[in-house]
Amino acid sequence: MLTINPLPHNLANRGTAMIRFATLFITLLTSVLALSARADSYAGNAQAQAVIDQLVAEEGFDRDQLEAVMADAQRQDSIIEAMDRPAEKTKPWYDYREIFLTEQRAEEGVAFFNTHRETLARAEAETGVPAEIIVAIIGVETYYGRITGSYRVIDALTTLAFDYPRRSEFFTKELKNYLMLTRDQGINPADFKGSYAGAMGYGQFMPSSYRAYAIDFDGDDKIDIWNNPVDAIGSVANYFAEHGWRSGGDVVAIAKADSSVPDDVFVQKRKDLKPVRTVAELAELGVEPMRDLPDDAMATAMKFELADGYEYWMGLHNFYVITRYNLSAMYAMSVYQLSQRLADEVGS
Known part of the structure; x- marks a missing residue:
């Protein structure tokens, strides 16, 4: 019979220590690999911590819950790339309008209009905003709710708040509004998707606009612009009404000018979109x-x-009111021209 003698005491202890060391090393390696895999997380980010501190102190948030949200949020480089190349900055008007003024978008707009005709009529009656303008906004923004965005809103807003310095202040405000919105509505911040800029639902409202202008338009005591087209229609109409839409007022007029008119008479930048001259003054120019x-x-x-x-x-x-939705003359003109096509086709 083969007899195996036990290891000397000191060798036995050394073996146990080696096993413990190996176990610790594997645990450490696993942690390092996990952290490396989530290097894009905002856990521990100084700006994220500042947001957490403010929301805990001023809005009564639970710190641990916010820490978990920031740890789950992930930087998305594709969002930053998209922010630097929006269509209105890279395309001339004759290309830009082709994105929105298509036969398919018009056909789907007519179908959406007919499906929600009663809701649209009520929204127009209550706010003065034409039904075709409401539908055109939803059509331009999300193809009538069909394409509402593929990015998690929490990822979009944290990426732009913490890693896009040029507009960090704006997106930090929107991130705070999103966290307040989701808390107030009992929504998990990780659950909802939107655009690369964090815009949400049929009408692509930013969180601050959602909190300020989205309304319960079907009377079910919920405000849902993600899944409820009735609330979405009422909310878009309310947005324009709150920004000063004039019922029955004109939107644009085609004009004539020659090459001698100085360029600075025309809109040059987003800040120039608000009318500051009268029709008579422009005629003199x-x-x-x-x-x-x-x-x-x-x-x-x-x-x-x-x-x-x-x-x-x-x-x-x-x-100008349409540009309050998106500060771009080409965007507003696309909305207007689509709305006119829809109005012609539905006979409104």
């Missing part, structure tokens, strides 16, 4: 409307690049 407008009406002169020249327009008060 060489930009004249092609139909009758009151001389004292406030207007913004705009020119849009075509493949072989320019077309000229005057943006009136309601055009």
